[in-house]
Amino acid sequence: MHIPELYCPIPSSVVVKDPEAGEELIRWGADQGFFSLDSDAANLVRAIDIPLWTALAHPMLKSADDRSFLNRWWTWGAVFEMRFDTNAGQELDGFFEKFMDSTARTQIRILSNNPPLRDGEDFSEPMDRTLVSLLRETEQRFGNPWRSRISRSLLASAESGVWEARANYLSQTPDFDLYQGLRRHSYGQTYITDCAMMAMGIDAEAKFLRHPVIEHIQYLVALYGGFVNDLNSLDRDLYANNRCSSVIAYRHQYGVTLDEAIRAVVDMCNGYLRSVLAIEAAMPDYGKYSFDDQEADQIDSFFYILKMLMRGNIDWYEVSPRYNGGWKPGGPIDPAPWG
Template identity: 25%
Template sequence: MATLQIPAMYSPFSSALHPCSQQVQQESVTRWAHWMGFEPMDKGYQALQAGQFGLLMGRCHPTASLETLSLLTDFTTWLFLWDDLVNQVDESGMSWRPEQLQAMNDRAQRLLLGNAPQAQDGPLVRGLWHLLEGLKARMSGQWMHRFTFHLQEYFEATVWQATSLRRGAPPDVDTYTRMRRLTSGMFVMVDLIEVAGGMEVPLQARLEPLLAAMVRCTVNAVAWANDIFSLGKELLHGDRHNLVLVLQNKWGLTLEEALREAAVRHDAEVRHFIDCQHALPSFGAEVDEAVGRYVEGLRCWMRAKLDWSAMNGRYRQGTELSAQVRAVPHQPECTGSARARRAPPRAAGTSKAGVA
């Protein structure tokens, strides 16, 4: 089949990079290689190097302290290692064995209840315990409760995906878009914005519908960008759990048309995010400062996902896709009343972007 070009995706946010990203990246690879028992010539070690998770976190959290950035990089590496274990398509993977995946998730979820790892638990379970201890030392009990809830949702969603894979029938568009928010792990990653900033968004702001919509827009935009970049990998492995392939199946599109439609959906989320940001009310000076830093973290995530994915070896397994992206460079955002601006475009057959 002919090579497909990744569509241009709308991104009016500035790129950023923590000055210590490379240092944090290498130190995290060394730690995880030790914990996992990887030697430099092992495929696992090379995958850690190619993943460049320190650079992803450096783009998402360019102003975090060095210690915090190291912790977040270690956690992100854990999440990707766990995701890879779940989604391996060979005999060692869990993606086609939901019962075994559930048992593995149960062992990890014991840690969320405060139970220490057991002797038979592997390095990923023990690593999660170590990371949770580091997060508990930085955040309140209320934040930790929210974070563990999102992590439990992620574990449960991976079992749903494994069950869906074994059934063989691709999910419908509505089911996939709802569950992809959870299998992406992005609600977990969004929670870490507060860790990076050393602050917490108060409940009064978190309950604001516009801010909640901005979180959903961010989660969706990152998930759709991930599906666009990872399409070659899914095609290679015969996995239909990808927005592009779900849209293709639903609407009878060509692969190129489905790619463009997925990009349209990504762009609609970004535009709706901007509209919501302009309409956010004030919560008072102190709360506004925390909310502003949180919103900047959401913006960094959406831009970082595009920049990191475009150069990352993790998404170069499929030869069907060009490895380049043409993200729109930084430009002034629209100004004036949110009410006066045009509504964000809708992808064919979808509800209003950013609304669950």
């Protein structure tokens, strides 16, 4: 099995990671009640190296407070996604039903705000309490429009994750077309792009964000992130017989070899990135007919944010212990929470 190198002419950022940030985040997760300091879950979060991800994918964030805020969101998300992993080696009898009857239903209810949260409403589970706290902090920092948008993108991630977990639980390989439609949401892909835009001061209600071309770019970037993850997780997916992967779904639907499916997904990723760059290059001529002058700076920031996200994503896979030679069957970072 050989995975060709991805095309990416976007320059990498030179970043300096705070050496204490990772353990500070682990202590925060332990204080929230997500895990104990020496648990497998804590070691998995260590291997993901969330501060490194933030530094590489969001180099424009200069405020340590903003980086810390995003790191806390990513940590909550990492632990949440672990719960969708039905290939964790645990006894599977009744696992999915138990999961849906407790954790997932409560958090989907919080994100959909249906029924609405009551003032002072208490939640017994640490993940639920922290989700409510992070949503409220999001509103305090960035306003209700961003809280609502983050809630919607996380809700789509949760519901897509439920679908993937169910498919894996039943050993059902999805059709590629369906998988492609959901992969831009599953495992937080849209939520990641939304958080990056939020932290960099993009107006959640900006008119340009509702333009079909701009919406399509967000779709491409989220799908790019999901498919790049699938390529880097393929060895684990094959080992765990995980059916929800773009490569595995493509091979299943089109009856091609594994290497042919890998090549097809790599070509798609390269095509998504080329499309983003081509649309950006066309903006000076196209944009004057579609966007207000006062939105120009926000649009420039929008493209910069998403390009850094795409570049940083690739760089992170190269150096993160979670992906760079740290995994082996039965090892300390097996299984993978994001694929």
